[in-house]
Amino acid sequence: MPVHTEKRIVYYLPEQMYLLVADVEAYPDFLPWCVDARINKRYENIFFADLMVGYKLFREKFTSKVKIYPQVNRIEVTYTDGPFLYLKNHWAFLKYEDHCLIDFYLDFEFKNIIIQRMMRLFFNEVVCRMVQAFEDRAKSLYGTSKNC
DSSP states (O other): OOOEEEEEEESSOHHHHHHHHHOGGGGGGTSTTEEEEEEEEEOSSEEEEEEEEEETTEEEEEEEEEEEETTTTEEEEEEEESSEEEEEEEEEEEEETTEEEEEEEEEEEESSHHHHHHHHHHHHHHHHHHHHHHHHHHHHHHOOOTTO
16 A cells, blocks of 8 residues: 655644644544544553544444654554554654644555555545645634734
């Protein structure tokens, strides 16, 4: 599967973006194709989240282990159960002048070869829409920055 890495400057604070991405249970409110999200186990800096993704008749649930590092505004996600061979994802939110530099990484592969082939066709569009959805969510939560 192609790997997506992206660095993007947004006009919000790193802490704001970190809190937005760490709020997994809100994903169905704004993230395309996310139809349900629940945290099923929570520890101090680790939680296990079940996400249900869907498009038309396709629906799949998967579980991820999410490590949060609030002191450094970093989130690391690893796959534990579901339709993937593997899933690796991280977000880092770094101070850049008065803004936030987002460092985003995503790599995954489905077990089902048919789904995997379909995903390859739409991978870039899917990832771009997901990343944009987080930025749009920031705008709805925090307003348009005066620096924009």
